[in-house]
Amino acid sequence: MAAMSSFFLLIIGLFLVFTTTTTSFAELERFEEPAKGADGSLSFLVVGDWGRRGTYNQSQVSLQMGKIGEKLDLNFVISTGDNFYDNGLAGTNDPNFEESFTKVYTAKSLQKQWYSVLGNHDYRGDTEAQLDPILRKIDSRWLCLRSFILNAEIAEFFFIDTSPFVDSYFNTPEGHTYDWRGVTPRNNYIANLLKDVETALRESSAKWKIVVGHHAIRSAGHHGDTPELVKQLLPILQANNVDLYMNGHDHCLEHISSIESPIQFLTSGGGSKAWRGDLKGTNSDDVKFFYDGQGFMSVQLTQTNAEIIFYDVSGKILHKWNVSKELQSAM
Numbered sequence: 001m002a003a004m005s006s007f008f009l010l011i012i013g014l015f016l017v018f019t020t021t022t023t024s025f026a027e028l029e030r031f032e033e034p035a036k037g038a039d040g041s042l043s044f045l046v047v048g049d050w051g052r053r054g055t056y057n058q059s060q061v062s063l064q065m066g067k068i069g070e071k072l073d074l075n076f077v078i079s080t081g082d083n084f085y086d087n088g089l090a091g092t093n094d095p096n097f098e099e100s101f102t103k104v105y106t107a108k109s110l111q112k113q114w115y116s117v118l119g120n121h122d123y124r125g126d127t128e129a130q131l132d133p134i135l136r137k138i139d140s141r142w143l144c145l146r147s148f149i150l151n152a153e154i155a156e157f158f159f160i161d162t163s164p165f166v167d168s169y170f171n172t173p174e175g176h177t178y179d180w181r182g183v184t185p186r187n188n189y190i191a192n193l194l195k196d197v198e199t200a201l202r203e204s205s206a207k208w209k210i211v212v213g214h215h216a217i218r219s220a221g222h223h224g225d226t227p228e229l230v231k232q233l234l235p236i237l238q239a240n241n242v243d244l245y246m247n248g249h250d251h252c253l254e255h256i257s258s259i260e261s262p263i264q265f266l267t268s269g270g271g272s273k274a275w276r277g278d279l280k281g282t283n284s285d286d287v288k289f290f291y292d293g294q295g296f297m298s299v300q301l302t303q304t305n306a307e308i309i310f311y312d313v314s315g316k317i318l319h320k321w322n323v324s325k326e327l328q329s330a331m
């Protein structure tokens with residue numbers, strides 16, 4: 001009888017192990033970052049659209065990132081894509097990797113893991129080179145995948161490959177060639193990605209849910225909103241209580257609040273060339289801050305508080321925003 005019931009329990013146990021591993025096994029690769037200290041706080045910088053061998057103020061932005069990074073004692077750095085101009089990397093031995101990354105972001109405080117997504121310019125080169133683990137032998141900070149998840153205890157980050165969503169890169173490439181290896185057939189790629197992101201967001205129990213992509217959902221800058229993401233991605237983010245969406249692509253800094261959900265749209269694309277000079281007047285959400293020049297963003301998270309700061313090329317604070325989770329749920 002005892003043998004019988006323990007056999008029965010074993011079967012149940014095996015069944016539970018099997019079902020939990022299969023249901024929580026998403027297609028998206030997962031990484032872990034331990035939070036700091038007993039309070040589980042996290043701090044990181046976000047920079048985008050940068051790799052120009054130090055030119056267009058890239059080195060100045062890097063210098064200030066180093067100083068702010070020192071103060072904040074960073075956990076890691078996030079790159080919102082367009083990592084290497086003009087056409088990504090030509091291969092894993094392209095000197096642009098070291099000239100635009102290793103030799104530019106030299107500050108001690110920036111010697112942390114960098115989590116990067118690909119931008120449209122990265123797709124114009126040998127896309128797979130940027131994803132190749134061999135780059136980590138040259139600079140161990142580098143980690144770039146198309147889409148992946150970072151679990152940092154109080155926060156979970158969902159990095160999304162947004163270039164394949166943009167119709168014009170496929171329909172009117174305007175003389176540019178894109179390396180879509182691993183993306184075609186495009187419709188399957190997008191459908192699978194959306195399904196994986198939706199599942200992962202739904203299953204996430206993190207206090208803060210943060211989504212990172214290269215293209216803006218909302219932007220008042222040169223490229224404006226990305227309609228494909230507004231249509232296909234935004235509803236998933238809203239339905240799953242995403243707190244922050246972070247992107248680059250427009251070479252500026254901006255903070256836009258959604259008027260229909262708590263999600264905040266944050267553009268940090270000021271890593272090098274900027275000053276485009278075309279602010280779009282019309283926007284369907286609430287533009288809290290827009291800066292056309294170079295700079296970057298810091299994020300400090302605690303269990304109950306998120307503080308977001310934008311800095312210019314001299315390290316000056318341009319915009320600061322605080323949100324409390326407790327206040328939000330009490331409202």
Ligand SMILES: *[C@@H]1O[C@H](CO)[C@@H](O)[C@H](O)[C@H]1NC(C)=O
Nearest residue numbers: 056057273274275293294313
């Ligand atoms: C570098 O930054 C300064 C200060 O914002 C700006 O005046 C200058 O135009 C920038 N240079 C370039 C090449 O963007």
Ligand SMILES: *[C@@H]1O[C@H](CO)[C@@H](O)[C@H](O)[C@H]1NC(C)=O
Nearest residue numbers: 300301302305306307321322
């Ligand atoms: C913003 O958050 C920080 C913690 O990150 C806190 O020290 C600061 O007092 C807050 N500021 C405001 C204005 O609420």
Ligand SMILES: [Zn+2]
Nearest residue numbers: 082119120249
């Ligand atoms: Zn871009």
